[in-house]
Amino acid sequence: MACFLVPAAEAVVTTIAAKVIKTKESRGEAVFDSTEQTAPEMVEKIPFSQKLGWLNRLLWGGSALLLFEHVWHGEVVPWFPFLTAAADPSEVTAMLHEMATAGVMMTVLVTAVWVGMLAVSSVMEKRTISEKQMKRCRRSVK
């Protein structure tokens, strides 16, 4: 009915957040996902705004294709109030219920996958950093 609106709403919030964070990063107020890193290691890290961009793309991409599916099924129309369920008071409750269940679960799943991606990228970053440090140590010993 309108489940795609929940991930779309999150996409709006994360897009704004990514822009704000990117502005701070470009100003030099580096916003990293870990504060434990030392200065040379920070150079290697992927900016958090870029990582948030992954979530944005997943959310916007999924929401766009789901919007098309809803148009296909006649649940979204190009005239006010745009949602056929919203025009019928008896269907509003069902629509809100679907948004609260399926919509929220979609958002949670996409965000959970993104968190998994953050964990994997963090491990890969740490590996790359430690490999580079090992190379530096070997060079200094020679």
Added chain:
Amino acid sequence: MTLLITIFAAIICTILWYCSASCREMKVGILCWLYWGASLMWLVDAVFEYISIGAAYFTPAPADLLNDFYLGLSVVALGLVIWQVIVLIKDPKGVVREALFRKKK
């Protein structure tokens, strides 16, 4: 069926993105995000439908199957159109700019 077609599209795009540098240059990654995002969301839809109708979810009526197949193909086509528009606007190989420049000459 729509979920299945979108997942296959996402897998193919991810393989292309991983294996080919020219595909990465052509921003195939955009298609990966589009199709994976939609696949995850439709997966949730499928789970909710399975909870409500049970095993009948796996034996849809032929008319529903055909409609879902048609929808799946349309979704893949829409994703490709979005990707193509982005590629033409960003013009990673400079082809559009070159064509415009030639016309002006």
